[in-house]
Amino acid sequence: MAFTLRGDDAVQELQPSPIPEPYWVGFSSSAAKLVNIPLNDNGYPQDESWLAVLAGNSLVTQSSQFSQPIATVYSGHQFGVWAGQLGDGRAILLGEVADQELQLKGAGKTRYSRMGDGRAVLRSSIREFLCSEAMYALGIPTSRALSVVGSDLPVLRETKETAAVCARLAPSFMRVGHFEHFAATQNIVRLKELADQLIDQHYPDCRSTQDPYLELFLKICERNARLVAQWQGVGFCHGVLNSDNISVLGLTIDYGPFGFLDYFQIDHICNHSDQGGRYAYHRQPQIMHWNMACLASAFIPLIELNHPQEESQELLTKALSQFPVVYGQAWQKLFRQKLGLVTEQADDIQLIERLLQAMHDSKVDFTTLFRGLAEINTEAPITEISMRNDFIDRDSMDQWFGDYIARLKSESSLDSKRKLNMNRVNPKYVLRNHLAQVAIEKAQEKDFSELAKLLQILESPFDEQAQYEEYASPPPPNLSAIEVSCSS
Numbered sequence: 001m002a003f004t005l006r007g008d009d010a011v012q013e014l015q016p017s018p019i020p021e022p023y024w025v026g027f028s029s030s031a032a033k034l035v036n037i038p039l040n041d042n043g044y045p046q047d048e049s050w051l052a053v054l055a056g057n058s059l060v061t062q063s064s065q066f067s068q069p070i071a072t073v074y075s076g077h078q079f080g081v082w083a084g085q086l087g088d089g090r091a092i093l094l095g096e097v098a099d100q101e102l103q104l105k106g107a108g109k110t111r112y113s114r115m116g117d118g119r120a121v122l123r124s125s126i127r128e129f130l131c132s133e134a135m136y137a138l139g140i141p142t143s144r145a146l147s148v149v150g151s152d153l154p155v156l157r158e159t160k161e162t163a164a165v166c167a168r169l170a171p172s173f174m175r176v177g178h179f180e181h182f183a184a185t186q187n188i189v190r191l192k193e194l195a196d197q198l199i200d201q202h203y204p205d206c207r208s209t210q211d212p213y214l215e216l217f218l219k220i221c222e223r224n225a226r227l228v229a230q231w232q233g234v235g236f237c238h239g240v241l242n243s244d245n246i247s248v249l250g251l252t253i254d255y256g257p258f259g260f261l262d263y264f265q266i267d268h269i270c271n272h273s274d275q276g277g278r279y280a281y282h283r284q285p286q287i288m289h290w291n292m293a294c295l296a297s298a299f300i301p302l303i304e305l306n307h308p309q310e311e312s313q314e315l316l317t318k319a320l321s322q323f324p325v326v327y328g329q330a331w332q333k334l335f336r337q338k339l340g341l342v343t344e345q346a347d348d349i350q351l352i353e354r355l356l357q358a359m360h361d362s363k364v365d366f367t368t369l370f371r372g373l374a375e376i377n378t379e380a381p382i383t384e385i386s387m388r389n390d391f392i393d394r395d396s397m398d399q400w401f402g403d404y405i406a407r408l409k410s411e412s413s414l415d416s417k418r419k420l421n422m423n424r425v426n427p428k429y430v431l432r433n434h435l436a437q438v439a440i441e442k443a444q445e446k447d448f449s450e451l452a453k454l455l456q457i458l459e460s461p462f463d464e465q466a467q468y469e470e471y472a473s474p475p476p477p478n479l480s481a482i483e484v485s486c487s488s
């Protein structure tokens, strides 16, 4: 069941605004499977009425009808500051298909658009589309993207661009900001309805516990702690970790100025508009924790339904303190796996941190380095490890490789088996900015073939795809500094 709240204080019922002469830009057959849309041989819906629906031009397909689309209200903290009321200013929830909410981003103005035009540009819609599907293939919880539909409708940003609509899917698009909204407006009836809906639809196990709302809070924190650990593990920087962009299902949502690390820089800032580096790579865990603190504040009235005031705050504070614990465990587990370590030893963390420090100092490519570790032959001399040439301080790196090989030998697993396991957690292909950029520039010329090809490559990020070797490489120096901002 989709978002069930109705009424002016929670949603606006409205139709998407049509775009002129829509055309397919990209379509994910993998996401289509999730919602059982039959496809033709070209991988597009057999039922051609889907194009108009996913453009926001119609509500009717041959087999379904979306009877009452809505935009929802939420509030939130943006860059650490309370921003007051926000809401779906350009995303319209059409309804539900096969237990997934179907939402059109860029589908026109809503009551919550403030100064915005309700639109999204082709460039940012392609980035959201590709990254949603890439993250899914990496095994990272995320909203999915079904399609991008384009139009020649002009949209003004820094320059004149054209409009596009990205159709997204998720079991729920509910955010921390939804809770913050009803807490800030002291609308406790709504706050409770929201929490009850979330429990009934997505966290049913909480219902049978002594304290369902506290349990719900703990579960949301746990999911988001694990989520950030997974981001760190693939070098993903979200870019705008405002509380209105944090899912209460622990999904990655709102792909704006995100970026995957090319060379490893611990304090990398992917969003050009984030001048203070609030959302830099190394700050993501701490920022997610901060967002969970925002959620905790919003949960106070819910906990107070069953506990005195002071006790409620203590309970939430204690629950919140679990975040770094869960995050730390998830991070350590993941990075052990990335190094191919099966057992746990006390010095492992130091070994991982020494590697990351050396990668940072020498600006070593994150994805290719971790992928390359699987190739190490523990019986061969260190001088045969080609990656050692990527590091400035070769002597200290030789020391590291020596320690690493000794550590691997302390486990009895075969090199071949270790390689297989490592290649399941260290992707070969990630959505590097320069790759997305090529697909975008071609799409802007109405050539969508590169987009389709890139999607296909990113759908199997852990596989060797010999014919696409160049898509695994770091960007050439002239393309390494593409700037991405909040403009979308």
Ligand SMILES: Nc1ncnc2c1ncn2[C@@H]1O[C@H](COP(=O)(O)OP(=O)(O)OP(=O)(O)O)[C@@H](O)[C@H]1O
Binding pocket: 086, 087, 088, 089, 090, 091, 105, 112, 113, 114, 115, 116, 117, 118, 119, 120, 240, 242, 244, 245, 253, 254, 255, 256, 488
């Ligand atoms: N072009 C626009 N028109 C109307 N509202 C907008 C526009 N761009 C952003 N907003 C609104 O501004 C707020 C913050 O924007 P943000 O960039 O976080 O979200 P978004 O990218 O629009 O959407 P989402 O979080 O749903 O992926 C949201 O309330 C969003 O709906």
Ligand SMILES: [Mg+2]
Binding pocket: 244, 245, 254
């Ligand atoms: Mg957003």
